[in-house]
Amino acid sequence: MTTAPSARTGRGSPGRHRKVRANADPDRSSRGIVGWSLGVSAVSTIMMTLDITIVLVALPAIREDLGLTLSGSQWVINAYSLTFASLMLAAASLSDIIGRRTIFLIGHVVFLAASIGCIVTGSEAGLIAFRALQGAGGALVFGTATPLLSDAFSPDDSAKRTKAVAAMMGIGGAASAFGPLIGGALVETGQWKWIFAINIPIGVLVILATLFCVPDLHRRGDPSQQKVPRVAPFAMVLTVGALVLVNYGIIDGENRGWTDHAILAALIAGVLLFAALILWEINKKDAAMVDFRLFRIPSFATVTFNAFASRMFSFGMLPFLVLWMSGQLGLSALEIGYVASGLAVPMIIFSAVGIRAVTWVPVGWVQAVGMVVVAAGLMLGLRLDASSGWQTLLPMLVVMGAGTGLMLPHVMSLAVEVVPASRTGMASGLANTALPLGTAFGVAVYGAYLANKVGSGLDGLPIPDQFRDVAQEAAEAGQFRAIAEQSAPLAQQSLQFFLDGLHGIFIIAAVLALVGALASVVFIRKPAERNLPAGE
Incomplete structure (x- = not known):
């Protein structure tokens, strides 16, 4: 009788086993x-x-x-x-x-x-x-x-x-x-x-x-301790609908015409859906899928803008540089990848610099310096002309990569440090979401701007009607060699219109970066802002 408990314990009793696992x-x-x-x-x-x-x-x-x-x-x-x-x-x-x-x-x-x-x-x-x-x-x-x-x-x-x-x-x-x-x-x-x-x-x-x-x-935890959130299918539909409609309007607006009924309807409907999403989610407060109240915290709003902008002025413009490198320079896909690594390598190297820099400099200033460096890199892009090769583009990519590397490591940490502890998951999700949205809107806005520049330039030239649409489509895609087979002068003029469009994109992105720099200095403050605005 006295040895039974010991034997059972050696084999492991069910009750004790459950206690150990818990x-x-x-x-x-x-x-x-x-x-x-x-x-x-x-x-x-x-x-x-x-x-x-x-x-x-x-x-x-x-x-x-x-x-x-x-x-x-x-x-x-x-x-x-x-x-x-x-x-x-x-x-x-x-x-x-x-x-x-x-x-x-x-x-x-x-x-x-x-x-x-x-x-x-x-x-x-x-x-x-x-x-x-x-x-x-x-x-x-x-x-x-x-x-x-x-x-x-x-x-x-x-x-x-x-x-x-x-x-x-x-x-x-x-x-x-x-x-x-x-x-x-x-x-x-x-x-x-x-x-x-x-x-x-x-x-x-x-x-x-x-x-x-x-x-x-x-799923193995204690069900009584698990908080089960509600899925918001209506908010999901509003989000997808607003983003797709606005992007459709921006991307196809140049081709169909900005006064086209379908384009106007898409843009107006997209804006209305986004407004409806904000109203719907604000009314739900803590149960919201997207807590827009967080954007009333200046630091959070600024760092989310910086995440959005960092992708908009890097990967958002890269497709059009790829078209230029392929269509004008004739670089292969691998050669284009090598050139594009001029953006990637400094981004990784200077991420380590940015992480160390905050031990001596306030994080808002590190973000600002990164944005200013990006703007400087974009200005180097204005050196591109009809005779430029990939060597002219490389300094711009390297400087942009360095600036982006300085600021990006702090985006996620700042997003969660300046919001209430209960909203850190939401904050990191919103900051993460801003990155692909920056890419998407960069591609849409810059593409519309570039198409407008090329189209406006070609409209002023005496091009036969049967060749105009083909010429514009080829010019927008950077296929200047294909145009040259029909008309060398037209290819040169199309290239100049394309480069004018790229220059405009660089200037737009640089302004965006400087706005982010100024906002970083003025608004980014660490954990003192962890409460939602009064009344919320």
Whole structure:
């Protein structure tokens, strides 16, 4: 009788076993679980962020194969960016209800199916549609990658969890920056469809690793302690509708005419939907999917603007530089990737400088200096002329990359430091969403401006009517060599109109950067602002 309890204890009684799991949670303390969670999250982050920029250098090859127009090229990029940004905030809420691993896996399946669709489609419309579906899958994956990784750590391992999440985000940022180089290598060694085919084996491996090696630890917690948020399908519809309609109006406005009924209807409807979204979400207060009250905190509003602007004046303008390098300079996809790495390498190097700089200089000033450096780099772009080669462009990219690197490391940390502790998840989600939105709106606005410059210039030339539309489409796509086969003088004039458009884009972006610099100095203040404005 006296030895029975000892024997049972040695085998482990059910009651004691449950107590140990509740307190120690061996699943979360397992290095294997942490390692696999970090692995699948990091690889997934690379895949989803890479697909925003990897397609840039493939645009000329896709244009030749599918006959993309300038607006079609813009939509190939923006279809992904818009659905990615629109659904990312909702993904986190869905993951808390359905299960983080479940949403993570669903996102990968959708992303893989869309990647296959991008490969097999033979039309511009089909590619754009599958790119949008890719973005939806990417949002589900990216929106749950960080929570899935965080769940692998016990509450006592907050420092390790922070380091792991920071490492994952840093890897994703590097992948995004090197997207053009990776895309160029894939296109050069195969064809443009390889940039989508590479997703298939990687995605299958991630799905299998997640199924067999990463438990859904979020679902294993005490249900009574879990806060289940509400999904806001109406807010999701308003968000997607507003972004798509405004982008459609901006991208197709130049071709169809700004007074075209469809364009006016799209722009007006987009603005109205966005206004309705703000009113709807403000009334929901703490239950909102997008808490617009956070933008009344000056530091948060400024740092979110900086995140948006940083992508708008980098990856938002890169497609048009790619068209120039391909159409005028005749660079291959890989060569374009090498030149584009002039933006990526300094961005990574100066990120370390920016991180160290805040030990001596207030973070608002570091942000401001970064923005001013970017503006200086953009002004170097005004040196581009009809006789310029890639060597003229490189200093501009290097200086811009250095300035962006200085400011970007602090965007996410500032976003969560200046808001109430209960809204840090919302703040990081909004700051993350601002990045792809900056790319999308840069592509849309700059493309419309460039098309207007080229179109206005060609309208003043005596071009035969039967050749005018073809000439404008070729000029907008940077195909000056094709124009030269018909008329060398017209090719030179078209190139000058295109360069005038690029110069205007550089000036617009520089002004945007200087506005961000001024706002950073005036408005960015650290944790003193952690409360929402009075009355909220």
